Amino acid sequence: TAKADGGAQVRMAANQLVGKQRHTILTPGSGKPLTKQQFADTLLSSQFCLHIRGDSPGSRRFFEILAAGCLPVVVADLWLNTSAPFTAEVPYCDFVVFIPEADFVANASLALERLWA
Numbered sequence: 001t002a003k004a005d006g007g008a009q010v011r012m013a014a015n016q017l018v019g020k021q022r023h024t025i026l027t028p029g030s031g032k033p034l035t036k037q038q039f040a041d042t043l044l045s046s047q048f049c050l051h052i053r054g055d056s057p058g059s060r061r062f063f064e065i066l067a068a069g070c071l072p073v074v075v076a077d078l079w080l081n082t083s084a085p086f087t088a089e090v091p092y093c094d095f096v097v098f099i100p101e102a103d104f105v106a107n108a109s110l111a112l113e114r115l116w117a
Contacts, residue, residue: 007053010075010101013108014052043068048115050075053101073097073115075104 049065053076065072
């Protein structure tokens, strides 16, 4: 399962979307590395930003997404329970789109197309 392999299946599903979506998909390994400015510009010009599970559910990426004013799309099943800060005070479900890892691995393209439906 995606949980057992450290998120490798989730990252592989994301990498397979590069160049196949009508929207820009950037993932680690999807081309030559972006400069910090290019990465920031991409976040700032995006409506939705993926926060994909890595070796653990959390990372600074979520906070970079928020700082850019982008709507977070979290593909990390355990993120809300293990990595989200201040869950008693912050209504994450009001502004975060959650996509189950299994749904993303099964059909990442369909999971993301629902964002623009």
